[in-house]
Amino acid sequence: MKLVSFEFFAERAPHAGLLLEDTIVDLAPLGIADSLTAVQAGTDALLQAANMPACSHISPSAVRLLAPIPQPPRIFCIGLNYRDHAVESKMEIPKVPTVFLKLASAVIGPEEPVRIPALTKQPDYEVEFAIVIGKAGRNIAKQDWREHVFGYTILNDVSARDVQLATSQWTLGKSFDTFCPIGPTIVTADEILDPHNLDIKLSIGGEILQHSNTRELIFKAPELIAYISSITALEPGDIISTGTPAGVGLGRTPRRWLQPGETMIAEVEGLGQLINPVTAAD
Secondary structure (H helix, E strand, C coil): EEEEEEECCCCCEEEEEEEECCEEEEEEHHHHCCCHHHHHHHHHHHHHHHCHHHHHHEEEEEEECCCCCCCCCCCEEECCEHHHHHHHCCCCCCCCCCEEEEEEHHHECCCCCEECCCCCCCCCCCCCEEEECCCEECCCCHHHHEEEEEEEEECCCEEHHHCCCCCCCCHHHHHHCEEEEEEEEEEEHEEEEEEEECCEEEEEEEEEEEEEEHEEEEECCHHHHHHHHHHCCCCCCCCCCCCCCCCCCHHCCCCCCCCCCCEEEEEEEEEEEEEEEEEECC
C-alpha cells in the first residue's frame, strides 16, 4: 500500500490518502487528518480505506502531491554509509553510524523545484533509501527492528558542499529551504520483502550519475534503528535516511554541481521515482 499527502488545487491544506493504481482515497472520512496521524494509526487504516466506496475516490489529476509527511518530527541522515561513497569522499569508513539531521523546513514533495541560493556554489545531489518509523521505541533490539517500521520512501539529500564542509557540523549545509525532497509515496513495509536488496540510482538529463544497491549499505536498518534509539527514543513519523552511494558531484573529476534548468530523477526499486527540477532561488 502507498500512503500519500496531497492538497486540492483550490485549497492549501494537506490531506492524507491511499494511492491506488489510478485513484487516491482520502483518509479524512476515517478521521485521519494528515499522514502523520495515518502513520500513527498503522496499516489498518489504509486497509479500511482500500475498501471504501468509489464515491470516496479522487483523481490524481485533481490534486497536487506533497511530501508524504510534509513535517516529519525528525529527519535522521546517515553519512558515508556506502563504502564506495566514503572512498570517493576521501573519508575513513565509519566504525559507528555517522548521524546528522536535516531540518523539516527543508522538506518538499515530488515535482517541486529545488531552489539553489546564491550563497552556495557547490549544490550536490544524493539519492537515498529512507525508513519511516511507525511505532515509538527506545533501546530497540536489532532483532525487533521490523516492529517499528511503517514503510519506506525516497529522499534526496541535496547538499551545499561548500557550506557543509566549512565546519564539522553538517546540518545547516544540508538544510537550505527545498533541500530535502521526499516521496512520492511511503510504501508500507509489507510490500518490500527485503529492503537490503533494492536497486538505487539517480539520473540527470538521461545520464545515470549514481547506481548501486541497498545491499551495499555499511549499517543496515537493524543497526541504525538500534543505534539511534539507544540515544533518543524514536517516534512515529521519524525518518531515517540511510545514506547515498558513490557518484555524487563532490566525488567526481571534475566536480559536478547542480545547475538551474536540470531535473533530478531519484529512484529506488519498489518505491518509484522522485522527480525534482532545479531552479535558482529568488
